Amino acid sequence: MNESVSRARPAWGAVISMALGVFGLVTAEFLPASLLTPMAADLGITEGMAGQAVTVTAAVALLTSLLISTATRRIDRRHVLLGFSMLLVASNLLVAFAPNLTLLLIGRVLLGMALGGFWTMSIATMMRLVPEDLVPRGLSIMFSGVSAATIAAAPLGSYFGDLFGWREVFLMAAGLGLLALAVQFMTLPRLAPTGLTRLRTLFDVLMRPRIGLGMLAAALVFTGHFAFFTYIRPFLETVTGVGVNGVAVILLGFGVANFLGNYVGGWMVERSLRMTMILMPLLMGTLGVSLVLLESTPATDAALVAIWGLAFGAIPVAWSTWLTRTVPDEAESASGLLVASINLAIATGAAVGGLIFDLGGALNVFAASAAVLLLAALMILVGVKTRTLATA
Incomplete structure (x- = not known):
């Protein structure tokens, strides 16, 4: 195994192994949502207590x-x-064989460590696996694992849970993890640490010119999205007026469009990172306004939600590329800050969206989401700078 991969020769096998790892991690993260009821019944706990399996993963x-x-x-x-x-x-494996809530939560703590750690390392790793001009393409391949998990985890988890049982589903997820591990073992090169990162480094990176503003803008984009996405089902049921099957079809459309958006985002970023960073939240904010103001029909709302999914697919690729170009010397520390910002944004979007939903309903949630996204687009336009690639 070579000491490192030359950035002149992209290691696409290693990139695909990273996508498999992401697919396995995000699938495991999403599984409890589709298996909560049988998990709670089997363990003799409430669904609310079983739901802490999601909370502890995000916190860790x-x-x-x-x-x-x-x-x-x-x-x-x-x-x-x-x-x-x-x-x-x-x-x-620990979740699959857990006899009680305590061991189940310990298993989810391990998943939280894997999730937070893998995401933090992933962007810096991609910078060492492919040439700089191909980093957006590599990131789009890796993030396609997220979109594939978003499409597959919930419906397949529910289906196989009913067919075989929830524990067997987590055993299948363990098998998926083993596959990712095997491919990574065969394809990942040796990647010696490039620096001696300390906790102080996080603060130093955040204090660099415009980095803090960029992290805030990224957090606003993800906050706006997750306020929208967390409450899309009640919107579709109460405003659009579709049933469970209609919700499933519209969300499938969102997932497929989101998968395509990863590759569209990679293509756009290779041409203009700054334009992609501005255009996507601007488009999402406009879609939010349209969902609030336009007459709601199943066909119209399904189309708007799908376009939102396509636009959001480009967001992780764009912000990860911004990070690789803005803080190339401390990519791991900057990735840690970005991952932390996104996790905080997920929690904030869901929590504040829930408060607005209880007070004013789904339309007001979407209006607030649109406002946050439009503010983010303006902030990026005015204050977030991007570095262009040097041309030969």
């Missing part, structure tokens, strides 16, 4: 994203990434 992922670069600063990144895939397998 946020904490891990801030600490992992410092904790592993002297370890080969190949070994660290393989370790995260091992944690994924161990987490799913």
Whole structure:
């Protein structure tokens, strides 16, 4: 195994292994949503208590994203990434065989560590696997694993849970993790640590010119999206007036469009990163306004939701590329800050959206989401700068 991969020769096999890892991690993250009822019944707990499996994963992922670069600063990144895939397998096995809530939550803690750590390392790793001009393409391939998991995890988890049982579904997820681990073992090169990151480095990176503003803008984009996405089902049921099957079809359309958006985003970023960063939240904000103001019909709302999914597919690719170009010397620390910002944004969007929903309904949630996204687009336009690639 070579010490490192030359950036003149893209290591697409390793990139695909990263996408498999992402698919396994996000699938495991989403599974409880479709299996909550049988999990709670089997363990003799309430669904609310079983739902803490999601909460603890997100909390640990946020904490891990801030600490992992410092904790592993002297370890080969190949070994660290393989370790995260091992944690994924161990987490799913522990959940599958958990006799009580305590062991189930311990299993989900392991998943949170794997999620937060893998995401923090992933962007810096991509910078070392492919040439700089191909980083957006590599990131779009990796993030397609997220979209594929978004499409597949909930419906397949529910289907196989009814067919075989919820524990067997987590055993399948463990098998998926083993597949990712095997492919990563075969394709990831040795990646010696490139710096001695300390906790102080996080603060130093955040204090660089315009980095803090960029992180805030990214957090606003993700907050606006998750306020919208968390409450899309009640909107479709109460405003659009579709039933469960209609909701499923519209969400499938969102997922497929989101998958395509990863590749569209990679193509756009290669041509103009700054335009992509501005245009996508501007489009999403406009779609939010349209959902509030236009006459609601199933066909219209399905189209608007699908276009939203396409636009959001480009967001992770764009912001990850911004990070690789803005803080190339401290990509791991900057990734940790970005992952922490996104996790905080997910929690904020869901929590504030819930408060607005209880007070004013789904239309007001979408109006607030649109306002946040339009503010983010304006902030990016005025204050967030991007570095263009040097041309030969």
